[in-house]
Amino acid sequence: MKNRLKDLRTERNWTQADLAQFAGVSRQTINAVEKGKFDPSLPLAFRLARLFDLTIEEIFLDEADQTAG
Amino acid sequence: MQTQTRTEGYQDSIKATFQLFLWTFAWGATLALAKFGPESLWDSDTMSWAAVALNVGIGIGWIVAHARYLRAIDELQRKIMQDALAITLGVTWVAGFAYIVADSADLISYNADAGSLAILMSVIYVVATAAGHLRYR
Known part of the structure; x- marks a missing residue:
């Protein structure tokens, strides 16, 4: 699943380690999510959305919607 | 926050x-x-x-x-570990039964013991865990 996590993180000058600490996960998890290798659980997606004051849909892009559109 | x-x-x-x-x-x-x-x-x-x-x-x-x-x-680490456990169980199961049927047909002369099984499982688990970490690096 594509996402804007890296862009949002760098806008705030956060490292992957910073975001991992804020979200309560490992840096490896943040890296895997940013690269689209791992889809986060719904609770983690909500935590990330709260961190950036955005909705989940504004961070994570449904590829099925993109291909349909 | x-x-x-x-x-x-x-x-x-x-x-x-x-x-x-x-x-x-x-x-x-x-x-x-x-x-x-x-x-x-x-x-x-x-x-x-x-x-x-x-x-x-x-x-x-x-x-x-x-x-x-x-x-x-965390959830990614858990997925890596669960995948490694699944691979370990699967390989041990398949290899174990393959050994049993081959041994009962007198195809192999090596007598495996419980220690061999433990070593096999440990090696598979370590390799599968390392592969999982590399996959999500």
Whole structure:
């Protein structure tokens, strides 16, 4: 699943380690999510959305919607 | 911000990892005691049974610690571990039964023991875990 996590993180000058600490996960998890290798659980997606004051849909892009559109 | 203080999960995983390490070490030590004690430390069936009971008791603690570890680590680490456990179980199952049928047909001369099975499972688990970490690097 594509996402804007890296862009949002760098806008705030956060490292992957910073975001991992804020979200309560490992840096490896943040890296895997940013690269689209791992889809986060719904609770983690909500935590990330709260961190950036955005909705989940504004961070994570449904590829099925993109291909349909 | 509330979420910026969420470091407990990571600290819990470190604590659970350390506890799993200690339980694993204790289980290995009691296994060695139960295996080599009768040969070199005592000459008593009661002591041997006590060593086996201690090993089983520590083993139960190790199982609980492993379950706690899987609950404490974050979701990607848990997926890597669960994949590694699934691969370990699958390979052991398939290889084990292949060995049994091949042995019963007198196709192989090597006599495997329980130690061989434990070594096989350990190697597969370590390799599968490392492969999982590389996959999500």
